[in-house]
Amino acid sequence: MLSRILLIGMVIATMAFAQRGRRSEDPSAPMPAQRDNSLDQFAGKLKLNKEQRAQAETIIDAAREAAGPVQQKLLEVRRYLAAALITGQSSEADKLTKTYTSLSAQAKTLEANAFGKICALLKPNQQSKAAQHFGLIAQAVEQGQMGGPPGGSQPGQWSGGQGGRR
Amino acid sequence: MFFRLLSVAVLAASLASAQGGGRGGGPGGGDNVGQGPPLSSRPGGPSQTRMDRITAMLTLVPDQSKQVKSILDDGQKEAAPVRDQLVAAQLGIAEAVQGGKSQDEIGKAIDAYAALDTQMTTIELRSLAKINQVLRPDQQAKLGGLFWMMRGIFKNKYWNDTSGR
Numbered sequence: 001m002l003s004r005i006l007l008i009g010m011v012i013a014t015m016a017f018a019q020r021g022r023r024s025e026d027p028s029a030p031m032p033a034q035r036d037n038s039l040d041q042f043a044g045k046l047k048l049n050k051e052q053r054a055q056a057e058t059i060i061d062a063a064r065e066a067a068g069p070v071q072q073k074l075l076e077v078r079r080y081l082a083a084a085l086i087t088g089q090s091s092e093a094d095k096l097t098k099t100y101t102s103l104s105a106q107a108k109t110l111e112a113n114a115f116g117k118i119c120a121l122l123k124p125n126q127q128s129k130a131a132q133h134f135g136l137i138a139q140a141v142e143q144g145q146m147g148g149p150p151g152g153s154q155p156g157q158w159s160g161g162q163g164g165r166r
Numbered sequence: 167m168f169f170r171l172l173s174v175a176v177l178a179a180s181l182a183s184a185q186g187g188g189r190g191g192g193p194g195g196g197d198n199v200g201q202g203p204p205l206s207s208r209p210g211g212p213s214q215t216r217m218d219r220i221t222a223m224l225t226l227v228p229d230q231s232k233q234v235k236s237i238l239d240d241g242q243k244e245a246a247p248v249r250d251q252l253v254a255a256q257l258g259i260a261e262a263v264q265g266g267k268s269q270d271e272i273g274k275a276i277d278a279y280a281a282l283d284t285q286m287t288t289i290e291l292r293s294l295a296k297i298n299q300v301l302r303p304d305q306q307a308k309l310g311g312l313f314w315m316m317r318g319i320f321k322n323k324y325w326n327d328t329s330g331r
Contacts, residue, residue, distance in 0.1 A: 078287065082313055085288075085295040097284050105280035108259065112276060116263045127264065134260035 038140035045133050046126045056118050063114035063141045070107045071142065077103060111138040216319070217326045220312065224305045233300045238325050241293035245320035248285050255279040290316045 039060055043053045077100045084093040115137045119130050217238075221231050259275045267275075294316045298309055319325050 078291070078317075079313075081287070082291045082294055085291050086298050093288075097288055100287060101280045101284040104283045105276050108276045108279055108283075109273075112259050112263050112272060115260060119264050131257060131260035131264050134263075135256055138256070 036140075038136045038143060042133050042136040042140065045136075046122065046129055048122075048126070052121050055121050059114050059117045060137070060140045063110050067107055067110045067141055070103055070110070074100065074103045074107060107142075108138070111141045114141055215326050216315075220315070223311050223315075224301060224308050226305070230300055230305075234297050235326070237293055237296045237300075238319070241289055242320050242325050245286060245289045246323075248282055248289065249320060252279065252282045252286060255282055286320065290319055293319075 036057075039053075039057060042048075043056065048056060077096055081093060081096040081100065084090075084096055111134075115130075115134050118137060119127060122130060217231065217235055220226070220234060224230075224234075226234060255275065255278050259272065259279055262272045262275045294309070294312060297312065298306055301309070
């Protein structure tokens with residue numbers, strides 16, 4: 001049992017180390033311009049005017065800040081879950097998936113709240129197209145913390161991001 | 167048990183050094199450009215498939231490549247219905263929010279999404295664990311790059327598209 005715990009600890013420790021290295025050095029880490037990509041796409045698809053775009057950005061920024069700790073926890077749980085599956089700790093993996101689901105719901109709630117606020121800014125003709133592009137808002141929130149898929153999500157895809165969530 | 171301990175120790179140690187080099191993948195969808203070997207060693211540039219990148223990153227021999235591809239193909243099959251449900255669940259949340267549904271109804275839509283999200287994550291990480299089993303200890307040391315690459319790997323119709331993303 002001690003050996004198993006040691007194994008998991010080592011895997012997790014190194015994945016954590018790996019993350020620190022990546023964040024500081026990885027050239028694929030999102031730059032601010034990339035982070036805005038999803039919001040730009042959303043703005044383009046719904047033809048937001050300047051004022052709407054600025055207000056949406058403020059909403060996204062606030063949501064990013066609120067979502068940060070949850071996304072960090074999601075990433076951490078993902079690392080633990082990977083370690084548990086690699087080392088065959090099925091009961092630990094079961095616990096972690098429950099935690100992951102709870103965190104995923106928390107993060108999605110923040111994204112949904114941001115989406116609701118942005119919808120309130122829209123004109124009726126814009127609102128009709130908003131739901132199908134929720135993924136872009138979700139991604140914009142996620143990218144502020146953990147990066148997101150290059151090129152942004154497409155209609156018909158769910159959003160990426162959150163160090164493990166999509 | 168000793169060998170298992172040894173292999174994970176090697177994996178852990180080399181995860182750190184490999185990622186410290188700054189070319190590990192990122193959590194940005196699990197498929198950012200920084201996941202594979204240095205650009206100079208990437209044959210074929212943008213037309214490289216994801217499998218090409220995994221093969222190069224883990225220095226797989228042909229038989230291992232075949233096994234890894236098979237694991238990821240199986241993962242894709244398992245993930246396909248979940249992927250479709252995730253798209254629908256996300257749309258369901260958006261419509262509930264936009265339609266002014268009650269918090270309870272929105273919460274249910276979010277919970278449904280979160281359950282699917284967890285299912286997809288589990289499929290991704292189970293595939294990672296299966297791949298780990300076919301690697302030698304020196305290759306397991308490079309698993310950190312693949313850990314990042316796995317996120318969102320099944321989000322498109324086929325994981326091994328020619329874009330290599």
